[in-house]
Amino acid sequence: MTQSQPSFLIGNLPIHGDVILAPMVGYADSPFRRLAREMGSAMSYTEFVNAIDVVHHAKIVAERAHFKEDERPVALQIFDSEPQRMADAAAQIVLAYHPDILDINLGCSVRDVSGRGAGAGLLRSPEKVAQIFHLISTSLPIPVTAKIRLGWDESSLNYMEISQAIVENGGRMIVVHGRTRKQVFTGSVDLESIAQIKQAVAVPVIANGDIRTPADIERVLRFTGCDGVMIGRASLGYPWIFQRRAHASILLEETIKVIRRHLELMIEEYGAERGVILFRKHLSRYLKPYSVPRPAYEPMITATAEAELLHLLDSYLADSHSSETTG
Numbered sequence: 001m002t003q004s005q006p007s008f009l010i011g012n013l014p015i016h017g018d019v020i021l022a023p024m025v026g027y028a029d030s031p032f033r034r035l036a037r038e039m040g041s042a043m044s045y046t047e048f049v050n051a052i053d054v055v056h057h058a059k060i061v062a063e064r065a066h067f068k069e070d071e072r073p074v075a076l077q078i079f080d081s082e083p084q085r086m087a088d089a090a091a092q093i094v095l096a097y098h099p100d101i102l103d104i105n106l107g108c109s110v111r112d113v114s115g116r117g118a119g120a121g122l123l124r125s126p127e128k129v130a131q132i133f134h135l136i137s138t139s140l141p142i143p144v145t146a147k148i149r150l151g152w153d154e155s156s157l158n159y160m161e162i163s164q165a166i167v168e169n170g171g172r173m174i175v176v177h178g179r180t181r182k183q184v185f186t187g188s189v190d191l192e193s194i195a196q197i198k199q200a201v202a203v204p205v206i207a208n209g210d211i212r213t214p215a216d217i218e219r220v221l222r223f224t225g226c227d228g229v230m231i232g233r234a235s236l237g238y239p240w241i242f243q244r245r246a247h248a249s250i251l252l253e254e255t256i257k258v259i260r261r262h263l264e265l266m267i268e269e270y271g272a273e274r275g276v277i278l279f280r281k282h283l284s285r286y287l288k289p290y291s292v293p294r295p296a297y298e299p300m301i302t303a304t305a306e307a308e309l310l311h312l313l314d315s316y317l318a319d320s321h322s323s324e325t326t327g
C-alpha cells in the first residue's frame with residue numbers, strides 16, 4: 001500500500017493529517033491519545049514533564065512520559081526554566097522513551113510554572129529561548145518543537161521575536177495558542193498574530209485555541225494559512241472532531257460504541273477498577289449532549305465495574321429506542 005502525501009513535515013518526519021489533539025494534563029493521557037489517533041488526530045503530545053523531575057528520576061515522569069506505539073508520531077513535552085537542565089533532561093528522556101519529537105512548553109500559564117520562568121514564563125526571556133533551542137536541537141537526534149503563547153501580556157506581545165529565536169536555533173515546528181499568559185483562557189484568540197507567525201517562518205505552524213467545530217477548523221486553517229490546528233478542550237467527549245464531524249450528528253448509539261472503546265483503553269492502562277473511576281470525567285462529557293435524566297445518569301456515573309456501566313448504557317439506549325417507537 002502506498003502512503004498518501006504527508007500534510008507537512010516536522011524536520012524529516014512526515015505528518016499525515018492537519019488536526020491534532022492538544023496536550024492536556026489529566027485528560028490527554030495514553031488512552032485518550034490512542035482513541036484520538038484512531039479517530040484521526042494526526043499525532044500525539046504527552047502530558048508535560050518537569051525537567052527537574054526528569055533529572056531527579058521522579059516517579060511522575062514515567063506516568064507522564066510513557067506512551068504506546070499506536071500513538072506515534074509522539075511529541076514528548078518538557079517544561080522548565082534552566083537551559084542546561086532542560087538539555088540534560090531532554091537527552092535522558094529521549095533515550096529512555098524514544099519519542100519522535102521533543103517539544104518545549106512555552107505556553108503554560110499556571111502560576112507555579114510560569115511564575116518561576118518556565119512555560120509561558122520563558123516568553124519573557126527570548127535569549128534564554130534561543131539558548132534552550134540551540135542546546136537541545138544540536139544535541140538530540142530528533143526534531144525539537146515549541147508550543148507558545150503570544151506573549152506575557154498585551155504590552156509584551158513578542159511572539160515574532162520568540163518565533164525567530166526558536167526557528168533560528170533549530171526549532172522545527174511552532175504550535176501557537178493565540179492568547180497571552182495573562183489571558184489564561186479568557187478573551188478571544190488572536191488569529192491575525194498566528195497568521196503573522198505563519199507568514200514569517202519556514203517551519204510548520206499549528207494554530208490553537210477555542211476550536212470547537214468542523215467549521216472552526218476550516219475557518220482557522222483558511223484565515224491563518226497554518227499547516228494544521230490543535231484542539232484541546234472541545235475534543236473531550238467529542239473525539240469525532242478529529243474526523244471533522246459535527247457533534248449534533250453523532251447518535252447515542254455511536255457515542256456508546258466510542259465509550260466502549262475508550263473504557264477498554266482506560267482499563268488496559270489503569271486496571272479494571274481505577275480505569276472505570278478515572279473514566280467518569282470523560283463519561284460525563286460523552287453523555288452531556290443527550291441530557292440523560294438524573295435517575296438513569298446517577299448509576300452510570302457512580303458505576304465501579306465495566307460490565308455494570310456498559311449494561312446501564314445499553315439498557316438506556318434500548319429504552320430510548322423503544323420510547324422513540326412507542327412515543
Ligand SMILES: Cc1cc2nc3c(=O)[nH]c(=O)nc-3n(C[C@H](O)[C@H](O)[C@H](O)COP(=O)(O)O)c2cc1C
Pocket residue numbers: 022023024025026027046047048077105107108147177208209210211230231232233234
Ligand atoms: C486541563 C488542561 C491541561 C493542559 N495541559 C497542557 C500541557 O500539559 N501542555 C501544554 O502545552 N498545554 C496544556 N494545556 C493547554 C492546551 O494544550 C491548549 O493549548 C489550550 O487548552 C487551548 O486549546 P483549546 O481551546 O483547544 O482547549 C492544557 C489545557 C487544559 C485545559
